[in-house]
Amino acid sequence: MIPDTLKTKLKRRVAAAITNREAAIDVMKSLQAHYGWLTDEAVQEAAEIVGLSTLQIEELATFYEMIYRRPVGRRVIHACDSISCWAMGGEALLAHLSGHLEIKVGETTADGAFTLLPCCCLGNCGEAPTMMIGDTIYGRVTLESALEILKRERGEI
C-alpha cells in the first residue's frame, strides 16, 4: 500500500488535471517509482486515484514502454538497439552485458540488482553505443567501460 501522503499528492495531481485521464501516466509513474514496478496492487491504486477501472489502467500500462508490469531489478539497464548504436557495436555490447550479468535479455540478475532490457533510440546517437541505467545516460560505452559502469551503479566504486 502506498503512504497516505503520496496518495494525497496524487489525488491533488488528478484534481488539477484537465481530465482525470490526463493524469494517468503521471500517477502510474509515481506508483512505479514507489514500488519499483507497477504491481497489480499499484494498478488497483492507480485506478482508484485516477477514477478509471483497473482494465483501463492496464490498457495504458501495457502500451507504454517505460511502465513495467513485471518485477524488475533495483536498476534497469536500457541498452539502445537502434540504428546508430547498432552501427557502433550495440549488439556486441548487449551480448557482453548479458554474458557478464549471466542473464538473458529481459531477465533480472539473481541478486535483484539489474534487469537488462533492449530499448529504442535514447537520443544519444552521436555518442553511440548508448545505454541508460535508471535516469542516467551513458554514451560511447565500450566493453570495458560497461563493466566499470555496472560496478559504479552497484555502488562498488
Next chain:
Amino acid sequence: MPKLIIDDITVEVAEGVTVLEAAQSVDIPIPHFCWHPALGKAGACRVCAVKLLDGPIKGIQMSCMLPAQDGMVVSTVDPEAVAMRQQVIEWLMINHPHDCPVCDEGGQCQLQDYTIACGHGLRRYDGKKRTHLNQDLGPNIEHEMNRCIQCYRCARFYQEFAGGTDFGVMGSASRVYFGRFEDGELQSPFSGNLVDICPTGVFTDKTARFRARYWDFDMAPSICPECSLGCNTTPVARYRELLKISARHNDAVNGWFICDRGRFADKKVNSFDRPRVPLVNGSSSGWGDAVDAVAKKAAEFAPGSIAVVASSRLANEGAALLPDLARALSGAKLCFFSNEVICRASITAASQITPHMAASLDDVASADCIVIYECDLRQEAPMMLLAVRQAWRKGAPVFLVGKGAPLEQAAAVSVEAVDLDIIVEAPIGIFDRPVIIFSTMRSSAAEIKNLMAAEAKFAPLFDGPNGMGMAKLAAANSTISLESAVKSGLIKGIITIECVIADELRGEIPIIAALDWQMNSSVKNAGVFLPTTAWVEMNGTFVNNEGRAQQFKKVMAPGIPVSATLESGHPPRIHSLDVPGGEPKPAWEVITEIMKRL
C-alpha cells in the same frame, strides 16, 4: 448530394456517406472488418481498399474512411485494389490458427468469407505464429484470442458504445490483446454483443458451444420476449432445442444489438419438465377430451362468474380472441392485467399515446434530453439504457427523476446523469427533442397523465413483450383488472391464458383451466391444462412499448429436445410416430378450439 460512379454504376448519396456505404447502397459489397454500421469507421483493418480512378482524389483509398464526393470514379475491381485487399488478408492470416473445424464461428465468419472473397489461398509466410492465452469471461462467452484479427470492434463497442469499463485492449504492436484485467465475468449488461460483433470466432456463445453448425441452424426472425421493447432477434435451434439467440438488425428498434437478458435468459422452452401434454385433473389426456373438459367445467359456472385472465406474455393473435372467448363463456369477466394499478397505468399510457408522441429506441438515441422517470432501466428495459447512452454521447443531458430511478443504472453504461427529486426540476422545455421514459409498473395512471402533458416524446414501459398490445385491447374492450374483478366477489372460477396469478389474489377461487408453456402455479392448480407453444415455436405478433406491431416467426417445432436426458443419464425412451412432446399449439389455436365447444 454527391454523385459518383462506382464500378460503372452511378450512385447518388447524402452528404457525409462513405464510399463503402455508397457502394453497399447499390449492392456492391466491399469487404470490411473494422467498419461497422453502428460503430462507424476506424480505418484499422485496411481491407476495404478501392481505387479511385478519377475525380477529386485518386489512387488506393480506404472506402470506409472516405466521404463520397461529386465526380469520384471508384473501382472495386481494379487489380491494385484487389491485390491490396488480398494482401490484407494474407497479413491477417499470418497468425490466424486456421482452426475452422473446431470454431463455432465457422460458416458465419466474416474472416472466412473475405478470405475466400479476396482470393488469398496460398501461404507464403513460413515463420512462427503468435499465440495468446485465453481468459475465462464467465458462463456466457467463450474467449479464443488466437483467432483475433485486431479489428478493435469489440473494444470500441464495449467501452465507447456500451460504456463498459472492464473489457478493452491491452498491449501494443503485434501483441495487442482484447480482454479483461483478470479472468472473470464480463460486467456490462450488453457483453453478449461481443459474440455478434466480432467478425471472427474470438467470442462465441459459450452456452451453445459446439452444439451446431451455422448451416444446420433452424432459425427465423423473432422478437425478444424478455421485456416490452420488442428487440429483434434471431433465435437459433437445432434438434428441437433452442440453442442461442443473436441480435437481428432493426434501425428503428434495437439497432444491431440486444441485451444480455434477452440473449442469455434461461432457455425454459427446452426444459424437460415443461408441461407439454394436455392434462385433465392432473392426468394426461388427448386434446379433444381436454378441450371438452374445459367446456364442460365452464358450463357449471353461473354467467358472469368466470374471469378470463391473460398476461402480456400472450401474443396478439391470442389476445385478440379473448373478448370473443369471454362472450362465449356467457359474459365472463375479461382481465388483461392482474394488478389494478398497473392495469390503469397501462391503459392510460396506451390510450393517451399517439404514434406521433411515441419514442422509438432510435428516437431515444437521437434525443437531446432524456428524463428517466421513477424506473430502473436495468430491470425494465435494458436496451433503453443503451439508447440513452447514445443520446448522452451526442450531448443530451440525462435526468433521473425520483427514488425509483437509481443512479446505478446510469453508471452501468458510464453515463453521468443528474439526479432530481421531482419532474418539474427537469428543464424539458428548453430542448427540441426531449424524451421522457416511464414505467407503467412504477407510476400510477394519474402520474402518467400528468407526465404526458409535457411537450416531449414518451417511451412508456410495460410489464411484458405484448404490454402495449394488451393495454390497447384492454382499453378497447372495457376490461378490468383481475384484482377488481375478485374484489367484486362475483368471480367463482378463473381461466388463465399464459398468466401466473399470485396466490394472495386468487385466494380460494379455482382455476378451471390454464393455457401455458411454462410450469407455474396456475398450471399446477388448474383443473384442465392445455399446452401452448412458446414464441419460438409459432408465428405471432407482439406490440412493443411504442405501439409497433412486430411479427415473430416459427423457429422450431415444439418437442422434447433430442439432447434431453433423464436423471438416470439416459435420453427418454418414447416410442411413437409423433414428435415426442409435440402437442403444444399456439394459444390462439387453443382458444379457438375452446370457443368451438362453447
Next chain:
Amino acid sequence: MEQILFRHNRPGRVVTFEEYRSEGGFSALKKGLTTMSPDGVQQTVIDSGMRGRGGAGFPTGKKWSFVPRNLPGPRWLICNCDEMEPGTYKDRILLESNPYSLVEGIILACYAIGVRHAFIFIRRGYEQAAANLKNAVAEAHGAGFLGENIFGSGFSCDVDIHLSAGRYICGEETALMNSLEGRRANPRAKPPFPAIKGLWGGPTVVNNVESLANVPYIIAHGAEWFKGTAATAEASGMKLFCVSGHVANPGCFELPLGTRLGEIIYGPCGGMRHGSSFKACLPGGASTPYLTAEQLDVAMDFDPVAKEGSRLGTGGIVVFDQHTCMVGATLNLVRFYARESCGWCTPCREGLPYVVHLLEKIEAGQGREEHIQILKEHVQRLNYAFCALAPGAMGPVDGLLRHFEDEVREHITKSRCPFGGS
C-alpha cells in the same frame, strides 16, 4: 559561421536565464507582444518560409493559419519533444544547452494563434532537457514572460510539461494528443486535422522543438534575414543536423539549410572515421531512404533531398561505411518499427513483422528470389497504412531495394551474408 539556435551556447553547460537575456533573449517576445498583432507575428513566420523541423516539413506559419479564428472554447499548442526517431537527437542537444529559445518561441506562437495553454511533450530519457525546461518555464514566469497579462499586452499564457512514458508513436501528432489525454497513443483519423479538432476536441497546433525555437529569431530579425541564413535561395533558415555512425566526429551542428551532404560529412564531421569510406547514409532519421556516395552533392533541404528519392526528415544523418551490411542495417531499422508499431492497423502491425521475417531470412542466407518481390510489394502496400509510421518504416527498405538490390541478391545467391553478419 553565424549561429541561430546555438548562438547562446556555453561549452559543457546550459546557458543561464541572465546570460540568455543579456544576449537579447526575450526581446523578440517583447517586440512581438507589444509592437505586433498576433496576425503580424503569424504573417512574419509565414513570410520567413520556415518549414517544420519535426520531419514532415510543413510550413510552420501556414499551419498556424489553419486554426479557425473565431471558434469558442480552448485551443492548444503542443511542442513535440518526443524525438524517438533513431538517429535523431537535435532537440535534446538544443534543450540541454538552451531551453529559453523554445520557451520564448512557444509564447510567441501562442500569441499568434490565440492559445492560453501550451504543453511540451517530452520523451522518457530526456530528464536533463525536462529539468532545464522546468527551470526555464519557472524563470519566465518569475520575470513575467508567462502567466497573466504579459507585458501588459492583455495576453496570458501558461506552459505545462508532460513527461511521456515512452513510445515512438507518441511523436506522431495525433497519437501525441491521445497520449496527452491519457489514452493509448493510437493515431487519430485525419481529417479532421488537429488545427480544427485536436486536443480535447479543440483546435490544436503541434510543432517541433526546433521549429518553435527558431520563432523568436524570425520575429527579432525579420523574415528576410531568416531566409538569408540558408545556403540556397530556395531554402530558408538554419537547421540542426545531428550526425551519427561511422564519421570521425559525430555531433549536432547548426548549418544553413541547403548545405551539401558531403560538406557536412567532410566538414564539421571530420570525414569518415579511420579506415572507413562512405557507403550510404540515412539523411534524416530512420524513416528516410538511404542516400549513396553518388548523392553526396545533394543540398540538404526538403525538396532537393526529395528529388533524390529520399527525405530531409529530422536532419538526423546516420552514416554507414563500406563494412556495413545494408540488409543488416535495414533489418535493424525495420525491427525498431515493428516493435514501435502502435498495433492499430493491419499493414503495420502484421506487415512489419513479415518484412522483419523476410530480412532475417535473407540475412541468415535463407532468402529466396521471390522474397525480393514480396519486399517490393510491402514497400508499395505499407503506404496504405493508417499513419505515417509504416510508410516511414519502408523508407530504408525502399532505399535498400533501389540502391542495394545487388547486395540483397548476393545474400541469396551465396546463401550467406557477404559481410559475415549472422
